Amino acid sequence: MSVAGGAVHLRAPAKINLALRILGRRADGYHELETLFQAVGLHDVLRLERTDAPGLELVVEGADVGPVHENLVWRAAQAFFAELGQPAQGVLLHLEKRIPAGAGLGGGSSDAAATLRGLQALFSTELPHPRLHAIGAALGSDVPFFLGSSGLALGTGRGEVLKELEPHEPRALVLGLPQVACGTAAMYGALARRRAEQGQGSAAAMQGGSSSAAQPRTLLPLTHPFDRAAADALACNDFEPVAMELHPSIAQALNGLREEHAVPALLSGSGSAVFGFAPTAADAERIATRLSAQVADVDFVATTTLARLPGPDITFRG
Ligand code: C5P
Numbered sequence: 180m181s182v183a184g185g186a187v188h189l190r191a192p193a194k195i196n197l198a199l200r201i202l203g204r205r206a207d208g209y210h211e212l213e214t215l216f217q218a219v220g221l222h223d224v225l226r227l228e229r230t231d232a233p234g235l236e237l238v239v240e241g242a243d244v245g246p247v248h249e250n251l252v253w254r255a256a257q258a259f260f261a262e263l264g265q266p267a268q269g270v271l272l273h274l275e276k277r278i279p280a281g282a283g284l285g286g287g288s289s290d291a292a293a294t295l296r297g298l299q300a301l302f303s304t305e306l307p308h309p310r311l312h313a314i315g316a317a318l319g320s321d322v323p324f325f326l327g328s329s330g331l332a333l334g335t336g337r338g339e340v341l342k343e344l345e346p347h348e349p350r351a352l353v354l355g356l357p358q359v360a361c362g363t364a365a366m367y368g369a370l371a372r373r374r375a376e377q378g379q380g381s382a383a384a385m386q387g388g389s390s391s392a393a394q395p396r397t398l399l400p401l402t403h404p405f406d407r408a409a410a411d412a413l414a415c416n417d418f419e420p421v422a423m424e425l426h427p428s429i430a431q432a433l434n435g436l437r438e439e440h441a442v443p444a445l446l447s448g449s450g451s452a453v454f455g456f457a458p459t460a461a462d463a464e465r466i467a468t469r470l471s472a473q474v475a476d477v478d479f480v481a482t483t484t485l486a487r488l489p490g491p492d493i494t495f496r497g
């Protein structure tokens with residue numbers, strides 16, 4: 180695949196967590212977790228274009244996501260060229276942000292994965308998947324999921340150890356997007372304080388971890404077949420009580436979805452976004468319109484789950 184002088188564009192989809200169990204804190208400060216990642220249709224758009232000027236240029240449109248050099252797109256591109264052992268070549272990266280930041284939807288992580296996929300296509304490099312995975316994991320715990328192919332995967336470790344699952348048929352859902360951002364590290368801290376107050380020390384939090392001599396208990400058992408109903412039976416998010424307490428708009432959004440029977444309805448990641456499933460796309464649209472009018476400070480949008488993660492599209496050849 181050669182696109183010398185050309186451009187590549189990619190959709191960088193958001194994810195939701197159909198289930199998220201947080202286990203114990205590790206020596207490196209991260210938490211062991213078990214999660215079911217599911218890609219959804221809401222996406223950012225990334226365009227990569229080769230330029231004559233050496234070095235990287237990043238333009239972000241659609242949201243204020245902080246300094247360019249801290250953006251995961253920028254960091255992913257730097258890491259990519261470092262892995263190749265060469266200075267960054269001339270690339271213009273244009274990111275159109277549609278996925279809100281601090282929402283638990285993995286927007287920044289998906290952008291980073293799209294950058295790595297896009298650079299591979301743009302420069303016809305063939306870094307093997309384990310190397311891309313390692314670059315992704317160093318950038319963020321959710322990045323490796325977005326480098327995979329199935330839209331549904333079980334994540335363990337700190338989220339970067341993946342088992343891809345047979346994707347389910349696309350399914351309609353409503354995303355609730357409260358106008359508050361939940362910082363991931365801050366939410367882990369809040370969860371730890373809540374567990375300490377409730378007397379759930381590290382032993383309790385380590386359920387399923389390596390504290391006992393017995394085989395680790397899997398909190399998210401994957402039945403065969405692992406169909407929608409089986410996934411729905413596991414629906415849970417350990418951050419949910421903390422997020423609802425900290426931000427009333429999250430509680431209102433979840434209550435709204437449940438009153439509309441958009442179930443299961445859950446928090447995504449460490450928040451602030453929530454989601455609920457609807458029987459059809461038309462139901463999802465109707466619920467999103469109704470709840471957007473009813474729930475203050477929350478936008479609701481209809482989307483669907485994705486069976487597959489999208490790959491790069493070559494938009495022209497030079
Ligand atoms: O890996 P990522 O950059 O997304 O993590 C952001 C922060 O969230 C980490 O610095 C850590 O504080 C927390 N975190 C964690 N355990 C995880 C994932 C993230 O404690 N499994």
